[in-house]
Amino acid sequence: MRVLVTGASGFLGTSLSARLEEQGHEIVRLSSRRADLRRENALDSFDHQRFDRIYHLAAWTQAGDFCLYHPGEQWIINQQINTTVLRWWQTSQPQAKLIAIGTSCAYAPDRELVEDNYLEGQPIESLFTYAHTKRMLYVGLRALNKQYGLPYLSVVPSTLYGPGYHTDGRQMHFIFDLIRKILRGKMYDEPVVLWGDGHQRRELVFIEDFVSILLRLDTAVENDLVNIGAGEEHSIREFAHAICDIVGYDFAAIQFDEARYVGARSKVLSTAKLRRLLPDVTLTPLTSGLAETVRWFQREGVGLAPSTAENAK
Numbered sequence: 218m219r220v221l222v223t224g225a226s227g228f229l230g231t232s233l234s235a236r237l238e239e240q241g242h243e244i245v246r247l248s249s250r251r252a253d254l255r256r257e258n259a260l261d262s263f264d265h266q267r268f269d270r271i272y273h274l275a276a277w278t279q280a281g282d283f284c285l286y287h288p289g290e291q292w293i294i295n296q297q298i299n300t301t302v303l304r305w306w307q308t309s310q311p312q313a314k315l316i317a318i319g320t321s322c323a324y325a326p327d328r329e330l331v332e333d334n335y336l337e338g339q340p341i342e343s344l345f346t347y348a349h350t351k352r353m354l355y356v357g358l359r360a361l362n363k364q365y366g367l368p369y370l371s372v373v374p375s376t377l378y379g380p381g382y383h384t385d386g387r388q389m390h391f392i393f394d395l396i397r398k399i400l401r402g403k404m405y406d407e408p409v410v411l412w413g414d415g416h417q418r419r420e421l422v423f424i425e426d427f428v429s430i431l432l433r434l435d436t437a438v439e440n441d442l443v444n445i446g447a448g449e450e451h452s453i454r455e456f457a458h459a460i461c462d463i464v465g466y467d468f469a470a471i472q473f474d475e476a477r478y479v480g481a482r483s484k485v486l487s488t489a490k491l492r493r494l495l496p497d498v499t500l501t502p503l504t505s506g507l508a509e510t511v512r513w514f515q516r517e518g519v520g521l522a523p524s525t526a527e528n529a530k
């Protein structure tokens with residue numbers, strides 16, 4: 218197949234593109250440098266090619282408290298990115314199936330995180346704009362499918378983890394931040410201070426598992442939204458414990474800063490639909506996935522240089 222991947226330079230895009238290539242597909246990998254999707258004509262130079270798939274991964278966001286401070290920019294930029302891609306799909310690539318990535322934070326926290334609720338209720342306030350830009354992406358897929366019959370798949374991942382995460386100093390998703398802090402505690406005897414009381418609960422999916430499931434859903438499902446989660450969550454304290462065991466650090470030395478931003482208290486996607494569609498799915502056990510991620514951190518030295526003002530934050 219001929220496949221165009223937006224966001225191919227990102228964490229998920231790198232892993233997905235590598236797998237697609239391994240499977241023998243012909244890939245066009247896009248980053249913002251190759252095609253800045255804020256520009257409405259950014260994809261026009263690919264008009265002469267016919268793609269079978271458009272994997273739309275590009276989004277302008279970061280982990281941590283980034284969404285709290287950038288809602289205006291996030292609204293404009295993500296709407297621009299998504300509109301550029303969807304307009305081009307409709308006008309130039311109507312034969313292609315578009316596979317888009319949603320977000321678990323689009324779900325209202327007071328409802329079950331089941332696919333039928335994706336557009337129901339209100340997402341948490343701190344992620345309100347980002348969540349709505351992802352909801353609008355899904356609305357766009359449905360609208361273009363309804364009016365023009367264009368084929369799509371929308372998937373909603375829980376937090377992804379594993380080797381290959383960004384190393385450029387942007388805020389990290391919680392699990393990478395935990396690993397970095399605990400490794401630094403072990404290496405430099407720095408205090409390990411985690412945000413919140415540590416009882417907030419999260420779900421993780423190993424990046425390679427996510428890519429495998431995504432590619433299977435691509436062939437199995439059309440014009441639908443499917444959650445991809447582990448179906449179980451753990452507290453931050455439990456994640457920290459597991460990392461301490463891998464790294465050899467005393468969990469009792471960890472401090473919890475209850476004044477810091479923690480987002481949702483709990484977040485676990487319903488995986489009933491995924492299990493129905495792919496009953497034989499198995500996931501990498503958390504301890505193996507964490508051990509592999511810690512090894513990657515150590516290999517890459519991500520955030521592990523001797524203390525600087527940035528590291529000490």
Ligand SMILES: NC(=O)c1ccc[n+]([C@@H]2O[C@H](COP(=O)([O-])OP(=O)(O)OC[C@H]3O[C@@H](n4cnc5c(N)ncnc54)[C@H](OP(=O)(O)O)[C@@H]3O)[C@@H](O)[C@H]2O)c1
Pocket residue numbers: 223224225226227228229230247248249250252253254255273274275276277278298318319320321374375376377378383390
């Ligand atoms: N990681 C997770 O845990 C997670 C969880 C749920 C959903 N998702 C979704 O999965 C997708 C991929 O996530 P990720 O973790 O791989 O993100 P990432 O590492 O931050 O990568 C983002 C990608 O978007 C591209 N991009 C940003 N602004 C752009 C623009 N103006 N024009 C063109 N490309 C642009 C970036 O290109 P440059 O490298 O050139 O900046 C990069 O390739 C996103 O849609 C995200 O919302 C991720």
